[in-house]
Amino acid sequence: MYKIEFDNFFTYSFSSDCIIFGFRNGEISVLLIKRAMEPFKDKWAIPGDLVYPDEDLLDASKRILFELTQLNDIDLHQAQTFGKPNRHPQGRVITCAHFALLRINDFHAEASSWAKEVAWIPIHKVPELAFDHDEILSSTYDLLKQKLAIEPVCFDMLPEKFTLSEMQSLYEYAFDTTMDKANFRKKIKSIPIKKLSEKQQNVKHRPAQLFSFDQDRFIEMVKTDHYTFKMY
Amino acid sequence: MYKIEFDNFFTYSFSSDCIIFGFRNGEISVLLIKRAMEPFKDKWAIPGDLVYPDEDLLDASKRILFELTQLNDIDLHQAQTFGKPNRHPQGRVITCAHFALLRINDFHAEASSWAKEVAWIPIHKVPELAFDHDEILSSTYDLLKQKLAIEPVCFDMLPEKFTLSEMQSLYEYAFDTTMDKANFRKKIKSIPIKKLSEKQQNVKHRPAQLFSFDQDRFIEMVKTDHYTFKMY
DNA sequence: AAGTATTATTGTCCATTTGACAATAAGTGA
Protein backbone atom coordinates (compact mmCIF):
# COMPACT_ATOMS: atom_id res chain seq x y z
CA MET A 1 0.00 0.00 0.00
CA TYR A 2 0.99 3.65 -0.07
CA LYS A 3 3.85 3.83 2.40
CA ILE A 4 3.65 7.55 2.85
CA GLU A 5 5.02 7.36 6.35
CA PHE A 6 8.46 6.51 5.04
CA ASP A 7 10.70 9.53 4.87
CA ASN A 8 12.73 8.27 1.96
CA PHE A 9 9.72 8.53 -0.27
CA PHE A 10 9.78 12.28 0.11
CA THR A 11 12.89 12.88 -1.87
CA TYR A 12 11.39 14.05 -5.07
CA SER A 13 9.60 17.22 -5.94
CA PHE A 14 6.92 17.99 -8.43
CA SER A 15 6.67 20.73 -11.02
CA SER A 16 4.40 21.96 -13.78
CA ASP A 17 5.51 23.17 -17.20
CA CYS A 18 3.20 25.35 -19.29
CA ILE A 19 3.24 25.02 -23.05
CA ILE A 20 1.33 27.96 -24.51
CA PHE A 21 0.48 27.82 -28.19
CA GLY A 22 -0.73 30.59 -30.44
CA PHE A 23 -1.19 31.28 -34.16
CA ARG A 24 0.18 34.36 -35.88
CA ASN A 25 1.33 35.19 -39.40
CA GLY A 26 0.51 31.73 -40.63
CA GLU A 27 2.64 30.02 -37.99
CA ILE A 28 1.91 28.15 -34.78
CA SER A 29 4.15 29.60 -32.09
CA VAL A 30 4.96 28.65 -28.54
CA LEU A 31 5.67 30.98 -25.63
CA LEU A 32 9.13 30.41 -24.19
CA ILE A 33 11.23 32.11 -21.54
CA LYS A 34 14.94 32.70 -21.28
CA ARG A 35 16.24 31.48 -17.93
CA ALA A 36 17.91 34.03 -15.68
CA MET A 37 19.35 31.42 -13.33
CA GLU A 38 21.37 28.25 -13.25
CA PRO A 39 21.04 25.56 -14.31
CA PHE A 40 20.74 26.28 -18.02
CA LYS A 41 21.13 30.00 -17.43
CA ASP A 42 20.37 32.01 -20.61
CA LYS A 43 18.89 28.98 -22.30
CA TRP A 44 15.37 29.09 -23.67
CA ALA A 45 12.89 26.94 -21.75
CA ILE A 46 9.24 26.18 -21.25
CA PRO A 47 7.89 28.23 -18.33
CA GLY A 48 7.57 25.98 -15.32
CA ASP A 49 8.29 25.71 -11.61
CA LEU A 50 7.60 23.69 -8.50
CA VAL A 51 4.10 22.90 -7.31
CA TYR A 52 3.40 23.77 -3.68
CA PRO A 53 2.78 20.81 -1.39
CA ASP A 54 -0.89 21.60 -0.89
CA GLU A 55 -1.61 23.09 -4.28
CA ASP A 56 -3.76 21.62 -7.02
CA LEU A 57 -1.89 20.90 -10.25
CA LEU A 58 -4.03 23.15 -12.38
CA ASP A 59 -3.93 26.02 -9.88
CA ALA A 60 -0.18 25.65 -9.67
CA SER A 61 0.14 25.81 -13.45
CA LYS A 62 -1.85 29.03 -13.62
CA ARG A 63 0.15 30.59 -10.79
CA ILE A 64 3.48 29.58 -12.31
CA LEU A 65 2.52 30.82 -15.76
CA PHE A 66 1.50 34.15 -14.30
CA GLU A 67 4.64 34.49 -12.19
CA LEU A 68 6.90 33.98 -15.17
CA THR A 69 5.01 35.61 -18.02
CA GLN A 70 2.31 37.77 -16.38
CA LEU A 71 -0.31 35.88 -18.40
CA ASN A 72 -3.44 35.73 -16.33
CA ASP A 73 -6.56 33.62 -16.37
CA ILE A 74 -5.37 31.13 -18.94
CA ASP A 75 -7.36 27.97 -19.55
CA LEU A 76 -4.77 25.24 -19.13
CA HIS A 77 -5.20 21.54 -19.82
CA GLN A 78 -3.08 18.65 -18.72
CA ALA A 79 -0.73 16.94 -21.12
CA GLN A 80 1.92 14.31 -20.40
CA THR A 81 3.99 13.83 -17.26
CA PHE A 82 7.76 13.46 -17.48
CA GLY A 83 9.64 11.71 -14.74
CA LYS A 84 12.97 10.27 -15.81
CA PRO A 85 15.04 10.09 -12.64
CA ASN A 86 17.84 12.19 -14.11
CA ARG A 87 15.86 14.73 -16.05
CA HIS A 88 16.77 17.51 -13.61
CA PRO A 89 20.46 17.94 -12.77
CA GLN A 90 19.74 18.93 -9.18
CA GLY A 91 17.44 16.17 -8.02
CA ARG A 92 14.36 14.14 -8.82
CA VAL A 93 11.78 16.45 -10.29
CA ILE A 94 8.71 14.96 -11.89
CA THR A 95 6.93 17.45 -14.11
CA CYS A 96 3.42 17.54 -15.44
CA ALA A 97 3.03 19.37 -18.73
CA HIS A 98 0.03 21.63 -19.19
CA PHE A 99 -0.90 23.39 -22.38
CA ALA A 100 -3.14 26.22 -23.48
CA LEU A 101 -4.18 27.73 -26.79
CA LEU A 102 -4.69 31.44 -27.07
CA ARG A 103 -4.98 34.40 -29.39
CA ILE A 104 -1.54 35.92 -29.25
CA ASN A 105 -2.76 39.44 -29.95
CA ASP A 106 -5.28 39.38 -27.11
CA PHE A 107 -2.57 38.98 -24.47
CA HIS A 108 0.63 40.63 -23.48
CA ALA A 109 3.32 38.35 -22.13
CA GLU A 110 6.13 39.93 -20.12
CA ALA A 111 9.13 38.36 -18.42
CA SER A 112 9.05 38.38 -14.65
CA SER A 113 10.39 36.48 -11.64
CA TRP A 114 13.36 34.44 -12.81
CA ALA A 115 12.41 34.74 -16.46
CA LYS A 116 14.79 37.12 -18.21
CA GLU A 117 12.90 37.32 -21.45
CA VAL A 118 9.76 35.87 -23.02
CA ALA A 119 9.10 35.28 -26.70
CA TRP A 120 6.63 33.70 -29.07
CA ILE A 121 8.73 31.39 -31.20
CA PRO A 122 7.34 29.62 -34.27
CA ILE A 123 7.29 25.94 -33.56
CA HIS A 124 9.60 25.14 -36.46
CA LYS A 125 12.19 27.68 -35.30
CA VAL A 126 12.52 26.71 -31.66
CA PRO A 127 16.18 26.49 -30.56
CA GLU A 128 17.52 23.73 -28.31
CA LEU A 129 15.84 24.07 -24.95
CA ALA A 130 16.88 23.52 -21.33
CA PHE A 131 16.40 20.21 -19.49
CA ASP A 132 14.29 17.72 -21.48
CA HIS A 133 12.09 20.53 -22.72
CA ASP A 134 12.63 19.61 -26.36
CA GLU A 135 10.96 16.30 -25.70
CA ILE A 136 8.19 17.90 -23.65
CA LEU A 137 7.46 20.45 -26.35
CA SER A 138 7.49 17.89 -29.10
CA SER A 139 5.16 15.56 -27.25
CA THR A 140 2.78 18.38 -26.41
CA TYR A 141 2.78 19.69 -29.96
CA ASP A 142 1.79 16.21 -31.09
CA LEU A 143 -1.08 16.37 -28.65
CA LEU A 144 -2.11 19.75 -30.03
CA LYS A 145 -2.15 18.37 -33.56
CA GLN A 146 -4.27 15.45 -32.44
CA LYS A 147 -6.73 17.82 -30.80
CA LEU A 148 -6.87 20.03 -33.87
CA ALA A 149 -7.90 16.95 -35.83
CA ILE A 150 -10.84 15.97 -33.67
CA GLU A 151 -11.95 18.99 -31.63
CA PRO A 152 -12.84 22.56 -32.51
CA VAL A 153 -9.83 24.00 -30.70
CA CYS A 154 -8.53 25.93 -33.69
CA PHE A 155 -10.90 28.73 -32.69
CA ASP A 156 -8.96 29.27 -29.48
CA MET A 157 -5.96 30.32 -31.55
CA LEU A 158 -7.63 32.10 -34.45
CA PRO A 159 -8.80 35.70 -34.01
CA GLU A 160 -12.34 36.11 -32.73
CA LYS A 161 -13.28 37.08 -36.28
CA PHE A 162 -11.42 35.09 -38.88
CA THR A 163 -11.51 34.30 -42.58
CA LEU A 164 -11.82 30.81 -43.95
CA SER A 165 -8.41 31.21 -45.53
CA GLU A 166 -6.90 31.91 -42.12
CA MET A 167 -8.57 28.84 -40.72
CA GLN A 168 -7.32 26.78 -43.61
CA SER A 169 -3.78 28.07 -43.22
CA LEU A 170 -3.77 27.02 -39.56
CA TYR A 171 -4.61 23.46 -40.55
CA GLU A 172 -2.16 23.49 -43.41
CA TYR A 173 0.60 24.56 -41.04
CA ALA A 174 -0.30 22.03 -38.37
CA PHE A 175 -0.69 19.08 -40.72
CA ASP A 176 2.15 20.24 -42.94
CA THR A 177 0.11 19.98 -46.09
CA THR A 178 -1.79 22.07 -48.57
CA MET A 179 -5.48 21.79 -49.26
CA ASP A 180 -7.74 22.82 -52.08
CA LYS A 181 -9.71 25.91 -51.08
CA ALA A 182 -13.01 24.75 -52.46
CA ASN A 183 -12.68 21.33 -50.88
CA PHE A 184 -11.69 22.79 -47.51
CA ARG A 185 -14.85 24.86 -47.51
CA LYS A 186 -16.95 21.82 -48.27
CA LYS A 187 -15.23 19.85 -45.54
CA ILE A 188 -16.06 22.40 -42.83
CA LYS A 189 -19.71 22.72 -43.82
CA SER A 190 -20.76 20.83 -40.70
CA ILE A 191 -18.60 22.86 -38.32
CA PRO A 192 -20.55 25.40 -36.26
CA ILE A 193 -19.23 28.74 -37.43
CA LYS A 194 -21.37 31.73 -38.28
CA LYS A 195 -20.98 34.21 -41.09
CA LEU A 196 -20.67 37.73 -39.74
CA SER A 197 -21.93 40.87 -41.42
CA GLU A 198 -18.40 42.21 -41.64
CA LYS A 199 -15.66 41.71 -44.16
CA GLN A 200 -11.92 41.85 -43.99
CA GLN A 201 -10.43 45.38 -44.03
CA ASN A 202 -7.32 46.92 -45.54
CA VAL A 203 -6.33 44.18 -47.88
CA LYS A 204 -5.29 44.88 -51.42
CA HIS A 205 -7.57 42.37 -53.00
CA ARG A 206 -11.12 41.12 -52.66
CA PRO A 207 -11.86 41.22 -48.93
CA ALA A 208 -12.84 37.92 -47.37
CA GLN A 209 -15.98 37.22 -45.39
CA LEU A 210 -15.41 37.12 -41.62
CA PHE A 211 -16.65 34.24 -39.50
CA SER A 212 -16.73 33.41 -35.82
CA PHE A 213 -17.16 30.20 -33.87
CA ASP A 214 -20.83 29.53 -33.13
CA GLN A 215 -20.71 28.51 -29.48
CA ASP A 216 -24.48 28.11 -29.18
CA ARG A 217 -24.79 25.86 -32.17
CA PHE A 218 -21.79 23.86 -31.00
CA ILE A 219 -23.34 23.24 -27.57
CA GLU A 220 -26.63 22.32 -29.17
CA MET A 221 -24.92 19.85 -31.49
CA VAL A 222 -23.03 18.23 -28.63
CA LYS A 223 -26.19 17.95 -26.58
CA THR A 224 -28.13 16.31 -29.36
CA ASP A 225 -25.19 14.07 -30.17
CA HIS A 226 -25.03 15.37 -33.72
CA TYR A 227 -21.41 16.29 -33.50
CA THR A 228 -18.32 14.62 -34.79
CA PHE A 229 -15.36 16.74 -35.71
CA LYS A 230 -13.06 15.21 -38.30
CA MET A 231 -10.40 17.42 -39.76
CA TYR A 232 -7.84 15.06 -41.22
CA MET B 1 13.39 28.45 -10.45
CA TYR B 2 13.19 24.94 -9.09
CA LYS B 3 13.80 25.40 -5.40
CA ILE B 4 14.60 21.79 -4.76
CA GLU B 5 16.82 22.62 -1.84
CA PHE B 6 13.81 23.57 0.28
CA ASP B 7 12.73 20.78 2.55
CA ASN B 8 9.11 21.76 2.55
CA PHE B 9 8.86 20.83 -1.10
CA PHE B 10 9.47 17.22 -0.18
CA THR B 11 6.18 16.62 1.49
CA TYR B 12 4.42 14.82 -1.29
CA SER B 13 4.94 11.42 -2.72
CA PHE B 14 4.35 10.01 -6.14
CA SER B 15 2.56 6.88 -7.23
CA SER B 16 1.55 5.01 -10.34
CA ASP B 17 -1.81 3.36 -10.96
CA CYS B 18 -2.13 0.67 -13.62
CA ILE B 19 -5.37 0.37 -15.56
CA ILE B 20 -5.31 -2.92 -17.44
CA PHE B 21 -7.98 -3.47 -20.07
CA GLY B 22 -8.99 -6.67 -21.78
CA PHE B 23 -11.80 -7.99 -23.96
CA ARG B 24 -13.70 -11.17 -23.18
CA ASN B 25 -17.20 -12.46 -23.88
CA GLY B 26 -18.12 -9.33 -25.75
CA GLU B 27 -17.18 -7.04 -22.90
CA ILE B 28 -14.24 -4.75 -22.19
CA SER B 29 -13.04 -5.53 -18.68
CA VAL B 30 -10.58 -3.94 -16.33
CA LEU B 31 -8.28 -5.67 -13.87
CA LEU B 32 -8.96 -4.57 -10.30
CA ILE B 33 -7.68 -5.61 -6.89
CA LYS B 34 -9.36 -5.82 -3.53
CA ARG B 35 -7.35 -3.95 -0.93
CA ALA B 36 -6.10 -5.94 2.05
CA MET B 37 -5.14 -2.85 4.05
CA GLU B 38 -6.44 0.44 5.28
CA PRO B 39 -7.39 2.89 4.01
CA PHE B 40 -10.30 1.55 1.97
CA LYS B 41 -9.65 -1.97 3.21
CA ASP B 42 -11.74 -4.53 1.28
CA LYS B 43 -12.66 -1.98 -1.34
CA TRP B 44 -11.93 -2.61 -5.00
CA ALA B 45 -9.22 -0.41 -6.44
CA ILE B 46 -6.92 0.08 -9.39
CA PRO B 47 -3.57 -1.59 -8.70
CA GLY B 48 -1.05 1.09 -7.79
CA ASP B 49 1.67 2.03 -5.35
CA LEU B 50 4.45 4.48 -4.68
CA VAL B 51 7.24 5.12 -7.14
CA TYR B 52 10.76 4.80 -5.72
CA PRO B 53 12.75 8.03 -5.57
CA ASP B 54 15.18 6.98 -8.26
CA GLU B 55 12.85 4.90 -10.36
CA ASP B 56 11.55 5.71 -13.81
CA LEU B 57 7.77 6.07 -14.01
CA LEU B 58 7.30 3.31 -16.53
CA ASP B 59 9.61 0.91 -14.71
CA ALA B 60 7.76 1.64 -11.49
CA SER B 61 4.43 0.89 -13.13
CA LYS B 62 5.65 -2.47 -14.36
CA ARG B 63 7.11 -3.36 -10.98
CA ILE B 64 3.97 -2.32 -9.12
CA LEU B 65 1.70 -4.18 -11.49
CA PHE B 66 3.77 -7.31 -11.05
CA GLU B 67 3.91 -7.02 -7.27
CA LEU B 68 0.16 -6.79 -6.97
CA THR B 69 -1.09 -9.04 -9.77
CA GLN B 70 1.92 -11.13 -10.86
CA LEU B 71 1.44 -9.86 -14.39
CA ASN B 72 4.82 -9.66 -16.01
CA ASP B 73 6.25 -7.86 -18.99
CA ILE B 74 3.23 -5.74 -19.72
CA ASP B 75 3.48 -2.91 -22.23
CA LEU B 76 2.21 0.08 -20.28
CA HIS B 77 1.49 3.56 -21.59
CA GLN B 78 1.04 6.78 -19.74
CA ALA B 79 -2.39 8.27 -19.24
CA GLN B 80 -3.43 11.22 -17.07
CA THR B 81 -1.91 12.39 -13.82
CA PHE B 82 -4.13 13.06 -10.81
CA GLY B 83 -2.98 15.39 -8.10
CA LYS B 84 -5.80 16.93 -6.09
CA PRO B 85 -4.22 17.81 -2.73
CA ASN B 86 -6.78 15.79 -0.80
CA ARG B 87 -7.12 12.78 -3.05
CA HIS B 88 -5.29 10.55 -0.58
CA PRO B 89 -6.50 10.60 3.04
CA GLN B 90 -3.00 10.17 4.44
CA GLY B 91 -1.06 12.85 2.62
CA ARG B 92 -0.29 14.41 -0.69
CA VAL B 93 0.05 11.67 -3.25
CA ILE B 94 0.20 12.59 -6.91
CA THR B 95 -0.48 9.61 -9.11
CA CYS B 96 0.27 8.99 -12.74
CA ALA B 97 -2.14 6.63 -14.45
CA HIS B 98 -0.72 4.05 -16.84
CA PHE B 99 -2.75 1.72 -18.98
CA ALA B 100 -2.23 -1.44 -20.96
CA LEU B 101 -4.33 -3.56 -23.29
CA LEU B 102 -3.97 -7.31 -23.25
CA ARG B 103 -5.50 -10.62 -24.22
CA ILE B 104 -7.06 -11.78 -20.99
CA ASN B 105 -6.69 -15.45 -21.78
CA ASP B 106 -2.97 -15.16 -22.47
CA PHE B 107 -2.22 -14.09 -18.90
CA HIS B 108 -2.91 -15.27 -15.42
CA ALA B 109 -3.41 -12.57 -12.83
CA GLU B 110 -3.05 -13.53 -9.19
CA ALA B 111 -3.36 -11.44 -6.05
CA SER B 112 -0.12 -10.84 -4.18
CA SER B 113 1.52 -8.36 -1.81
CA TRP B 114 -1.25 -6.27 -0.24
CA ALA B 115 -3.79 -7.26 -2.88
CA LYS B 116 -6.29 -9.66 -1.37
CA GLU B 117 -8.01 -10.57 -4.60
CA VAL B 118 -7.80 -9.70 -8.27
CA ALA B 119 -10.61 -9.78 -10.80
CA TRP B 120 -11.45 -8.82 -14.36
CA ILE B 121 -14.57 -6.73 -14.06
CA PRO B 122 -16.58 -5.60 -17.10
CA ILE B 123 -16.29 -1.87 -17.40
CA HIS B 124 -20.03 -1.36 -17.05
CA LYS B 125 -20.19 -3.42 -13.86
CA VAL B 126 -17.38 -1.84 -11.86
CA PRO B 127 -18.42 -1.11 -8.26
CA GLU B 128 -17.51 2.08 -6.42
CA LEU B 129 -13.74 2.15 -6.07
CA ALA B 130 -11.29 3.37 -3.43
CA PHE B 131 -9.81 6.90 -3.45
CA ASP B 132 -10.58 8.81 -6.65
CA HIS B 133 -10.20 5.65 -8.68
CA ASP B 134 -13.65 6.01 -10.24
CA GLU B 135 -12.50 9.22 -11.86
CA ILE B 136 -9.15 7.72 -12.88
CA LEU B 137 -10.81 4.71 -14.45
CA SER B 138 -13.38 6.77 -16.27
CA SER B 139 -10.79 9.16 -17.66
CA THR B 140 -8.56 6.31 -18.76
CA TYR B 141 -11.44 4.45 -20.37
CA ASP B 142 -12.18 7.59 -22.37
CA LEU B 143 -8.59 7.56 -23.51
CA LEU B 144 -8.90 3.92 -24.53
CA LYS B 145 -11.98 4.71 -26.60
CA GLN B 146 -10.18 7.54 -28.28
CA LYS B 147 -7.27 5.27 -29.12
CA LEU B 148 -9.58 2.58 -30.46
CA ALA B 149 -10.96 5.18 -32.84
CA ILE B 150 -7.68 6.25 -34.37
CA GLU B 151 -5.10 3.51 -33.76
CA PRO B 152 -5.04 -0.24 -34.38
CA VAL B 153 -4.98 -1.06 -30.67
CA CYS B 154 -8.02 -3.34 -30.79
CA PHE B 155 -5.65 -6.14 -31.82
CA ASP B 156 -3.92 -5.97 -28.45
CA MET B 157 -7.16 -7.05 -26.80
CA LEU B 158 -8.56 -9.43 -29.41
CA PRO B 159 -7.25 -13.00 -29.56
CA GLU B 160 -4.25 -13.53 -31.83
CA LYS B 161 -6.67 -15.16 -34.27
CA PHE B 162 -10.02 -13.46 -34.36
CA THR B 163 -13.16 -13.29 -36.47
CA LEU B 164 -14.48 -10.11 -38.01
CA SER B 165 -17.59 -10.46 -35.88
CA GLU B 166 -15.44 -10.43 -32.74
CA MET B 167 -13.64 -7.35 -33.94
CA GLN B 168 -16.95 -5.69 -34.70
CA SER B 169 -18.36 -6.56 -31.30
CA LEU B 170 -15.38 -4.92 -29.59
CA TYR B 171 -16.10 -1.67 -31.42
CA GLU B 172 -19.81 -1.94 -30.78
CA TYR B 173 -19.16 -2.36 -27.08
CA ALA B 174 -16.66 0.49 -26.88
CA PHE B 175 -18.71 2.97 -28.90
CA ASP B 176 -21.98 1.73 -27.45
CA THR B 177 -23.60 1.27 -30.81
CA THR B 178 -24.48 -1.37 -33.36
CA MET B 179 -23.12 -1.55 -36.87
CA ASP B 180 -24.21 -3.22 -40.04
CA LYS B 181 -22.06 -6.28 -40.69
CA ALA B 182 -21.58 -5.66 -44.37
CA ASN B 183 -20.70 -2.02 -43.86
CA PHE B 184 -18.27 -2.81 -41.06
CA ARG B 185 -16.44 -5.15 -43.39
CA LYS B 186 -16.22 -2.48 -46.05
CA LYS B 187 -14.97 0.04 -43.52
CA ILE B 188 -12.05 -2.09 -42.41
CA LYS B 189 -10.92 -2.93 -45.96
CA SER B 190 -7.91 -0.65 -45.55
CA ILE B 191 -6.86 -2.03 -42.17
CA PRO B 192 -3.85 -4.35 -42.31
CA ILE B 193 -5.23 -7.71 -41.26
CA LYS B 194 -4.54 -10.98 -43.00
CA LYS B 195 -6.90 -13.83 -43.70
CA LEU B 196 -5.61 -17.06 -42.15
CA SER B 197 -6.07 -20.53 -43.56
CA GLU B 198 -8.01 -21.55 -40.48
CA LYS B 199 -11.62 -21.21 -39.56
CA GLN B 200 -13.45 -20.95 -36.28
CA GLN B 201 -13.94 -24.29 -34.46
CA ASN B 202 -16.72 -25.75 -32.34
CA VAL B 203 -19.47 -23.32 -33.17
CA LYS B 204 -22.97 -24.51 -33.96
CA HIS B 205 -23.34 -22.49 -37.12
CA ARG B 206 -21.28 -21.59 -40.14
CA PRO B 207 -17.73 -21.14 -38.86
CA ALA B 208 -16.17 -17.76 -39.45
CA GLN B 209 -12.91 -17.04 -41.19
CA LEU B 210 -10.05 -16.27 -38.79
CA PHE B 211 -7.86 -13.21 -39.24
CA SER B 212 -4.80 -11.79 -37.55
CA PHE B 213 -3.20 -8.37 -37.47
CA ASP B 214 -0.69 -7.93 -40.27
CA GLN B 215 2.23 -6.32 -38.47
CA ASP B 216 4.43 -6.24 -41.56
CA ARG B 217 1.87 -4.55 -43.72
CA PHE B 218 1.11 -2.10 -40.93
CA ILE B 219 4.75 -1.08 -40.58
CA GLU B 220 5.06 -0.76 -44.34
CA MET B 221 1.99 1.47 -44.48
CA VAL B 222 3.24 3.69 -41.70
CA LYS B 223 6.63 4.01 -43.35
CA THR B 224 5.15 4.98 -46.68
CA ASP B 225 2.73 7.33 -45.00
CA HIS B 226 -0.24 5.47 -46.47
CA TYR B 227 -1.90 4.96 -43.17
CA THR B 228 -4.79 6.67 -41.49
CA PHE B 229 -6.93 4.73 -39.10
CA LYS B 230 -10.46 6.04 -38.74
CA MET B 231 -12.92 3.88 -36.90
CA TYR B 232 -15.71 6.20 -35.92
C1' DA C 1 -31.97 -37.31 -45.93
C1' DA C 2 -34.30 -33.17 -45.78
C1' DG C 3 -35.48 -29.22 -43.43
C1' DT C 4 -34.62 -25.61 -39.79
C1' DA C 5 -31.91 -22.43 -37.22
C1' DT C 6 -28.00 -19.61 -36.85
C1' DT C 7 -24.37 -16.90 -38.09
C1' DA C 8 -21.02 -15.68 -42.06
C1' DT C 9 -20.21 -13.51 -46.28
C1' DT C 10 -21.06 -11.02 -50.47
C1' DG C 11 -23.64 -8.00 -53.54
C1' DT C 12 -26.64 -4.05 -54.95
C1' DC C 13 -28.60 0.44 -55.00
C1' DC C 14 -28.48 5.07 -53.91
C1' DA C 15 -27.05 9.10 -51.30
C1' DT C 16 -23.24 11.54 -49.63
C1' DT C 17 -18.56 12.89 -49.55
C1' DT C 18 -14.16 13.72 -51.62
C1' DG C 19 -10.79 15.37 -54.92
C1' DA C 20 -9.32 17.80 -59.05
C1' DC C 21 -10.10 21.65 -61.43
C1' DA C 22 -12.67 25.38 -63.81
C1' DA C 23 -15.32 29.65 -63.62
C1' DT C 24 -16.72 33.78 -61.64
C1' DA C 25 -16.55 37.74 -58.06
C1' DA C 26 -14.76 41.77 -55.63
C1' DG C 27 -11.48 44.37 -54.31
C1' DT C 28 -6.65 47.33 -55.33
C1' DG C 29 -3.55 49.83 -58.14
C1' DA C 30 -1.70 51.23 -62.75
Next chain:
DNA sequence: TCACTTATTGTCAAATGGACAATAATACTT
Protein backbone atom coordinates in the same frame (compact mmCIF):
# COMPACT_ATOMS: atom_id res chain seq x y z
C1' DT D 1 -10.56 50.29 -68.27
C1' DC D 2 -7.24 46.71 -67.46
C1' DA D 3 -4.17 43.81 -64.92
C1' DC D 4 -3.49 41.55 -60.56
C1' DT D 5 -4.71 39.19 -56.47
C1' DT D 6 -7.36 36.56 -53.49
C1' DA D 7 -12.32 34.98 -52.48
C1' DT D 8 -16.09 32.21 -53.59
C1' DT D 9 -18.94 29.02 -56.06
C1' DG D 10 -19.80 25.31 -59.37
C1' DT D 11 -19.02 20.86 -61.88
C1' DC D 12 -18.03 16.16 -62.60
C1' DA D 13 -16.27 11.74 -61.73
C1' DA D 14 -14.54 8.69 -58.23
C1' DA D 15 -14.72 6.93 -53.69
C1' DT D 16 -17.15 6.09 -49.60
C1' DG D 17 -21.05 5.05 -46.61
C1' DG D 18 -25.65 3.28 -45.16
C1' DA D 19 -29.77 0.32 -45.80
C1' DC D 20 -30.97 -3.96 -47.03
C1' DA D 21 -31.25 -8.28 -49.74
C1' DA D 22 -29.30 -12.70 -51.16
C1' DT D 23 -26.53 -16.58 -50.62
C1' DA D 24 -23.32 -19.86 -47.90
C1' DA D 25 -21.83 -23.16 -44.41
C1' DT D 26 -22.31 -25.46 -40.41
C1' DA D 27 -25.03 -28.04 -36.53
C1' DC D 28 -29.21 -29.75 -35.04
C1' DT D 29 -33.87 -31.72 -35.52
C1' DT D 30 -37.22 -34.62 -37.48
